[in-house]
Amino acid sequence: MTSLTQLSQAIHDAPRWHQAEQLQNPEEISIIPLHDEALGAVVFGLDARKAQAGETIHRLKQALAEHLILIFKKQSLDDFQYLAFASYFGSIFRPSADNPVLATQSDTGTPPDVIPVSNAVGQGDYTGHGELSPHADxxxxxxxxFGSLLYAIELPEDGGQTAWFNTIKAYDALGKDTxxxxxxxxxxxxxxxARSQNNKGTGGYGDTPYYRFKDQPIIGHAYPHPLVRTHPESGRKALWLNTRSEVELVNYEDQAGNALIQKLREHLLKPEFRYEHQWEEGDIVFWDxxxxxxxxxxxxxxxxRLLKRISLAGGRPF
Known part of the structure; x- marks a missing residue:
């Protein structure tokens, strides 16, 4: 079954709105912000297996734009139900075959719709068990x-927590001169x-440099995006920079660019921008x-450790 057929089947099998027992009452659902955290809200009472009313999806989209991550508790879904729920919020992310990403398949050149993020052999084995530094996908x-949903199926007894960083707050906290x-x-x-493929590796960040100086070769494609990104719904500005992969400022002197990126990366890691999630089985975290x-x-x-990720398509950053 191809990934497109898998999504089509999920929508075909989804609960119907005209069947009252399958449409969830919006009044059963509450959204509670994590007031003491840098970002996030918990969604209580939602059953992702059910059809959702338009007002519910609208509330969730507004809450995501405001709180940046939504945490759905106590879910129990198969892959089709998971896909059907995720598709309320957008199209499935499908990169071009010449831009490999996590779980890109050799036969299709694209990842599956539902990606097992796991260290368990036969369940994906895409990200291992080590630390992953702060990044945007x-x-x-x-x-x-534009966003992803990550669903916890099986968890280790120790470690494996996921942290999210609010890059809007990080930008706002910079001085005006910066x-x-x-x-x-x-x-x-x-x-x-692409670097890992070039080095005949298995994928991931590995020994990737932190900055590309102009005397170094370019590996893969180069797409300039704004360093300061504007959120398409709220209009808020965000510092759109990860802390680990190889980057380059366009039309900027090498040493000065490297120093600026180092300074911004240190800023992003400040604890006041961070929320760490303690996973429980059945959690789905949906992040912007x-x-x-x-x-x-x-x-x-x-x-x-087995979680399943669905990523949703976005537009060109501005």
Whole structure:
């Protein structure tokens, strides 16, 4: 079954609005902000297996734009139900075959709709068990994903927490001089999977440099995007920079560019921009990939961890 057929089947099998017992009452659902955290809100009472009313999806979209991550508790879904729920919020992210991403398949050149993010052999084995530094997904593509949903199926006893970083707050906390300095800059984020393929690796960041100096070769494609990104719904500005992969400021002197990126990356890691999620089985976290970063704590290699990710298509950053 191809990924397109999988999505079509999910929509075909989804609960129907005209069947009252399958349409969830919007009054059963509450959205509670994490007031003491840098971002996030918890959604209580929602059953993602059910058809959702238009007012519910509208509320959730507004809440995501405001709080940047939404946490749905106690879900129990198969892949089709998960896809059907995710598709309320947008199209599935499908990068071009010449821009490899996590879980790109050799036969199609694109990832599956539902990606198992796991260290368990046969369940994906895409991200191992080590630490993952703060990053936004798919920054090196022409149209990075707007958001992703991550669903916890099986969790280790120790570690494996995921943290999210609010890059709107990070931008707002910069001094005016720094904001003025960076507002019109463009940044190229180079594809770590292209580098890994070039080095005959298995994918991921590995030994990727932190900055590309102009005497170094370009590996993969180079797509300039704004260093300061504007959120398409709220209009808020965000510092759109990850902390680990190879980047380059366009038309900027190498040493000065490297120093500026180092300074901004240190700023992004301040604890006041960060929320760390303690996973429970059945959690789905839905995040806005346009204005957040996320990272993962390591966990023991002999403990299984299986989550499933669905990424949603976005537009060209501006």
């Amino acid at each position: 798919h920054q090196w593509t022409t149209q990075p994903s 904001q003025n300095q960076i507002d019109q800059l463009q940044l190229i984020t180079y594809n770590p999977f 990939n346009q204005v957040t970063l996320h990272s993962r704590q390591p966990f023991p290699s002999d403990q299984r």
